[in-house]
Amino acid sequence: MRAGGTTAAHAARRTGPPADAEHVDVAVVGAGLAGVGLGARLRRAGRTGFALLERADDVGGTWRDNVYPGVACDIPSALYSYSFRPQPAWSRVFAPGAEIHEYVRDVARSEGLAPHLRLGTELTGARWSEDEAAWRLTTSRGPLTARVLVTAVGRLSEPRVPEIPGLGTFPGRVFHSARWDRDLPDGLRVGVVGTGASGVQLVPELARRAASVVVLQRTPPWVLPRGDRAYAPGEERPDRAALAEEADRLFEARMAGSAEEAALRERAEAHLRAQVPDPALRAQLTPDYAVGCKRALFSDDWYPALQQPHVTLEPSAPVAVEGSTLVAASGARYEVDVLVLATGFETTRPPFAHLVAGRGGRTLAEHWADGMTSHASTVVHGFPNLFVLDGPNAGLGHHSALEVIEAQIGYVLGGLDHLDATGVPLEVSAAAEAAYTREVDERAAGTVWLRGGCRSWYVDERSGRLTLLWPGRAAEYRERFGVFDPAPFAPEDVTAAGQPGTRPFW
Numbered sequence: 336m337r338a339g340g341t342t343a344a345h346a347a348r349r350t351g352p353p354a355d356a357e358h359v360d361v362a363v364v365g366a367g368l369a370g371v372g373l374g375a376r377l378r379r380a381g382r383t384g385f386a387l388l389e390r391a392d393d394v395g396g397t398w399r400d401n402v403y404p405g406v407a408c409d410i411p412s413a414l415y416s417y418s419f420r421p422q423p424a425w426s427r428v429f430a431p432g433a434e435i436h437e438y439v440r441d442v443a444r445s446e447g448l449a450p451h452l453r454l455g456t457e458l459t460g461a462r463w464s465e466d467e468a469a470w471r472l473t474t475s476r477g478p479l480t481a482r483v484l485v486t487a488v489g490r491l492s493e494p495r496v497p498e499i500p501g502l503g504t505f506p507g508r509v510f511h512s513a514r515w516d517r518d519l520p521d522g523l524r525v526g527v528v529g530t531g532a533s534g535v536q537l538v539p540e541l542a543r544r545a546a547s548v549v550v551l552q553r554t555p556p557w558v559l560p561r562g563d564r565a566y567a568p569g570e571e572r573p574d575r576a577a578l579a580e581e582a583d584r585l586f587e588a589r590m591a592g593s594a595e596e597a598a599l600r601e602r603a604e605a606h607l608r609a610q611v612p613d614p615a616l617r618a619q620l621t622p623d624y625a626v627g628c629k630r631a632l633f634s635d636d637w638y639p640a641l642q643q644p645h646v647t648l649e650p651s652a653p654v655a656v657e658g659s660t661l662v663a664a665s666g667a668r669y670e671v672d673v674l675v676l677a678t679g680f681e682t683t684r685p686p687f688a689h690l691v692a693g694r695g696g697r698t699l700a701e702h703w704a705d706g707m708t709s710h711a712s713t714v715v716h717g718f719p720n721l722f723v724l725d726g727p728n729a730g731l732g733h734h735s736a737l738e739v740i741e742a743q744i745g746y747v748l749g750g751l752d753h754l755d756a757t758g759v760p761l762e763v764s765a766a767a768e769a770a771y772t773r774e775v776d777e778r779a780a781g782t783v784w785l786r787g788g789c790r791s792w793y794v795d796e797r798s799g800r801l802t803l804l805w806p807g808r809a810a811e812y813r814e815r816f817g818v819f820d821p822a823p824f825a826p827e828d829v830t831a832a833g834q835p836g837t838r839p840f841w
Contacts, residue, residue, distance in 0.1 A: 360384035361751070362472060362481035364458050364687070367396020369724040369740045370487035371439055372417055375446035376744050379419075382751065386481075387448060388474060390457035394443045397491045398436035401533070403515040403675075404540035406432035407563075409532060409633055413573045414582060414735035417442065423572055429563045429633075462692045463719060468760050470720065483754070485747060486687060487724040490803065493681040497528065501656035502674075509674040512537060519673065522546050526661050526669060528653055529677035530556050535632045537677060539640035547645045549669045551661065553652040554789070555619065557603045557626045561633040583808045585733040589627050591786035600626045610638035619650040627732060628787025682792040683707065683802050685726070693718035694762075703727075706795035707802040708772045710823055711816040713743050714750075716768045719760035722747045728775050730804045732784060732793065738809035742817035749819025767823035778806040 361377065363370050366389035374387050393399050408415050412425035415435065422438050430438075443452065453476065460473040461484055470484040494511040496502075502509065510516050512533040521544040527534055530552045541548050566572065587595035603626050611617040620638070622629075641648050651664035661669045683706065688699035694717045702708075702717060707727035709715050714722060722743070723729075729739050754761055779785050779801035784793050793803040805812050 356471070356478040356480045358469070358480045358482075359386045360481065361386075361483045361485060362470065362479060363387045363485045363487055364461075365389065365396065365487035365489060365492075365724075366391075366394040366443070366452060366454075367398075367487065367489050367492075368439060368737065369489065369743075370394075370396070370485075371443050371446075371448065372737075372740060373485060373487060373724065373744050373747060374448045374451060375417070375420065375442060376748060378447055378451075380748055383451075385451055386479070387452050388456045388458055388472075388479075389452065389454050390475070392454050393440070394448075394452070394454075395436040395439045396489055398432050398439060400492070400513050401432055401515070402517065403512045403533065403537050404544070405536040406533075407536060408432075408435060409536075410582070410735050411573065411578060413575050413578050415737065416575075417737065418575065418741060420446070421575060425566065425572065427563055427565050429561065458687070458690060460690050460692075462696070463694060463721075465694070468719075483720045483722070483751065484691070485722045485724060486691070486726065488685070488687050489725050490682045490685065490730065491680045493686050494676075495679050495681050496676060497653075497678050499528075499653050499656055504658070505656050505674055506659055507672045507674065510676065512675055512677040513680070523672040524670060525549075525673045525675060526551065526653075526671035527675045527677055529679065530554070531677060531679055532630055532632055533679075534677035535634050535637045537675070538646070539634070539636040541675075542640045542643055542646050545645070547647070549647045549649055549661070549671065550641065551649045551651065551653050551663060552619075554629075555622045555650075556629060556632050557600075557622050558606065558632045558634050558637050559599075559603050559626075560606050561635045563635070579734070579738065579809070582734045583810050586808050589733055589782050589784065591625065591781055591783045596625065596627070596783060607638065611642070613642075616642070616648065619648060622789075624789035625783040625787030628783045628789035629791040630732070630793075679792055683795040691718070691721070693721065704797075706798040706800040708768055710763045710767045710771045711746060712739065712805060712812075713746050713816070714761070714763040714768075714823075716763050716765045719762040720754070722750065727802055728805050730793070731809055732804045734809045739805060739812055742813040745817040746819050753819060753821050761824050763823050764825065775806060776800060779804075782806055 363373055363385060366387045370387055371394055377385050391399060408430045411428055412430040416422040420442055426434060457475040458472060459475060462471050464471050470481045472479040494513045496511060508516055523545055524547045525541055525545040527538055527550045538550055587593055588599040590596060607617060607620060611620060640646055649663050649667055653661050654664050655662040659670055661671055688703055691699045697717055709727040712727055712729040724743050725740055730736060731739060750761055784801050784804060793801055795802045
């Protein structure tokens with residue numbers, strides 16, 4: 336049943352919530368930056384009937400899970416806090432991960448979220464009940480029902496483990512970078528698989544602690560200068576709003592063939608030339624795709640680390656593990672004591688999508704079989720009273736993820752107000768979702784994410800669509816989708832000729 340509809344919805348209003356399970360108004364799954372931010376805004380809006388479900392034993396999401404040496408923000412710290420609760424005391428230009436985690440914990444405490452937090456509670460299933468106009472949830476702590484379901488699980492929560500023959504028989508320690516072994520001693524021979532964001536941060540730190548490090552690189556990353564430093568005592572931090580405007584201008588460099596893209600490439604090439612004098616090594620570290628096609632990385636110590644005598648760059652992927660020997664595609668073999676998988680996360684096909692079943696029992700995974708789609712990057716046709724934070728096309732390839740997350744939070748709050756006023760379940764129309772998807776596809780076509788000549792986790796591997804990023808400026812997204820608009824939730828119109836029509840989403 337769609338908004339504008341009817342008997343079952345009004346019957347649900349008369350009968351009230353189901354009596355066989357605890358009921359909350361809003362169930363939020365995930366207590367990372369998105370979930371905690373929404374919880375804080377719900378409290379500030381006077382909404383207390385919500386629960387924050389978190390499978391781990393603490394809040395923080397990515398910044399709780401990733402504790403590897405060198406983990407830090409890869410955008411300026413000033414952009415990495417909520418606008419409604421800025422952090423004026425970051426210690427560095429790029430805040431260390433532990434500091435960001437403590438910031439999220441502090442927000443949860445100071446915003447009074449403790450009564451709403453359900454730590455150690457994993458969502459195992461969610462199904463829309465037509466008769467009750469509510470979501471029925473199963474969790475590791477028992478059943479729950481909610482009028483509204485919000486997923487805030489993020490895109491960096493499920494580690495991706497590569498299929499390497501023999502990996503399961505490796506006799507030493509093996510773990511993903513997001514599941515760091517805190518008891519790892521110094522002085523070992525370490526193999527690192529992957530040269531993405533985690534690898535670039537991790538390897539320089541490992542080089543300081545390990546007897547030897549071999550880095551297996553399938554594809555070299557573009558690395559830009561970082562310029563990180565500690566803030567001096569009493570030093571004024573950058574203005575968040577001004578920094579946000581400056582960051583948004585970087586979107587032009589993500590347009591394929593633009594002058595800004597060429598300038599960014601020259602900057603990256605100059606950084607590589609300045610730090611790697613050996614032409615043979617420099618050739619191995621030079622990507623064959625556009626800057627920004629993959630996630631842009633920033634480091635001043637990645638290239639120097641690779642040139643230390645006990646660090647080896649292997650410019651090919653691992654193809655087998657034979658005992659304690661790593662076998663590379665080049666045929667090279669390396670004896671290691673520890674194997675670190677800096678291999679990224681399940682992004683375009685989020686595992687939680689298999690758990691959420693909407694109208695008629697159809698799951699989000701089925702709805703997204705050809706890649707994630709939505710309207711406003713937040714709502715999905717066929718899934719009433721569901722909001723997805725940090726999901727389809729909700730990331731930014733040039734800016735802070737919080738820019739979109741905060742806009743989505745505003746959208747959710749407006750949707751809840753509308754739901755209160757009408758009592759009718761909110762379901763975005765199929766036409767609105769299709770129109771938004773077309774717009775995203777058309778705008779993405781001219782970007783380096785699709786024309787840059789690389790494979791990246793921004794792009795759905797089956798359909799070839801850009802499904803992780805919003806292909807535009809953050810300011811535009813906030814202006815268009817930071818406030819709830821009920822028009823896309825109206826049912827299909829009927830034209831004067833008696834044929835089905837649709838209302839546009841704009």
